[in-house]
Amino acid sequence: MKKFITFAAALALLAGVMTGCGTDNSSSKSDMGGKKAESSQTVSTDGSTSMEKVIGFLSEAYMEEKENIKVTYNPTGSSAGIQAVSEGRCDIGLASRDLKEEEQSDLTATVVAIDGIGIVINPDNPVTDLSVEQVGRIYTGEISNWKEVGGKDAPIVCIGREAASGTRDGFEEVTGTKDKCKYSQELTSTGDVVQTVAGNPNAIGYASVASVNDSVRAVSIEGIEPTTETIQNGQYKIQRNFVLVTKKDASLSEAAQEFFDFATSEQADDLITQAGAVPIKR
């Protein structure tokens, strides 16, 4: 009898495992296809981790308005998001950089917001202002001591992001330091950068202005503080675009088109501001 029970239990367990696999497979398949998503009124977005806040605010407000539509967000990174939309795995791709040439052939980018990249230093650091050129020279190692830019006599520790991060790409492009940066640490998230700079009096880092908190200080660039106004009118130099990426040859589903229109409308400006980014000038 005991054997029977064990056997039955084993079979039940096995069945559980099998069905578990089954459902997993089917769900991932439907994700891959992206076709099912349309019928159940889901708008899937995929891409830049820096856009998490912006897309979160937008989708939340949108979903409150339209109860039958669900907006999903998959934080994979700009390149992954662009790849996902071009392969049809999501409705809208999110990128915190402009499209590369080879990507422009079948994809369209629409700017939804602007992100200022804040240059952050430890609050104990007396330096308050840097030029774009100085920032670039600091990161390439030409300037290696804080006293060269008006600070204390201490070595500069450059904190950056991992290769292919959207923020790093944006930063290196603006400062003209593409592939020339001599980092002391390459971290995998904006939060890590802020945390590390907060913990090291000689560190300098870059992060979305939205993610800058009280534990670090954002320096002004050529006398311009990173504010909404200065970013919008382009006075603050270190900035990049947040773009929605769509396919050229395929039209969006009804729900996705509606969300797209909502996100790029004036209605969205307040939400984008709340999310710490800067709406585009209309």
Add this chain to the structure above:
Amino acid sequence: MNVMNKIKKTAGLIEKAMNLLFLMCGMLTILFVLLITVFLVTSGIPAIQKIGLSDFLFGKSWASTAVPPSYGILPFILTSVYGTCGAILIGVPIGLLCAIFLAKMSPQGIGSIVRNVVDLLAGIPSVVYGLVGMILIVPSVRELFHLPDGANLFSAVLVLAIMILPSVISVSETAIKAVPKEYEEASLALGATKTETVFKVVVPAAKSGIITAVVLGIGRAIGEAMAVMMVAGNVANMPKLFGSVRFLTTAVASEMSYSSGLQRQALFSIALVLFLFIMAINVVLNLIVKGRRQNG
């Protein structure tokens, strides 16, 4: 009579079915290993072919997103090797002495407390080690050695040394306990002190078990990613004790989420190299265990 036969028949059937089930579960494990091996080899080879084996393994510069990109993983290999050696150099003596304490010297009460704490240490998730390393070890290393930045190979070695302690301790403790009591008694009877007995009789007798512990520690250290990623700085430099470095594991982990094209394939190739390292360690481990069986 008929009933008896029926019962026997069903029992036989159940027996056969269970055997099949056990066999299936056994095969499943083999299947997983095979799948992983096949996947890693097929996805790791193309990039190596494109880059060239010697450029890939012995190239000193890794710039996966530069134009033109370079994919040399020598810095990662050396960092992983040095980091693991460092962790073993620091972790094994501490672990071994702790195991001797647990097996031979500890009073009842303290022994069980230490053993529980060691088990606890084994259960701490690696991200927690990383966090503690990032917030405590990195700033301490920076201040202690007057460095501009504390995220370097040395910090990583410290974290890894702590992480390998549990496996080193528990395996060597078992090995030491397995040494026949008569050896010890004979040594003590000949007038040797307890310390002499431990180091000249017990430890040599438990040698192969202790080596197993070291190999397990190597395996743990070389495969660790999360904790190391948070304290090592992650810049693809050739390894320096106080320089920011990137390990094989962190090279894969830090770029995977954003990568595309050849860069992604190259990451798979790094994973393949790592896999071969682990395989080699396992082979060594098997040889040791086999050797021990033959000796014993």
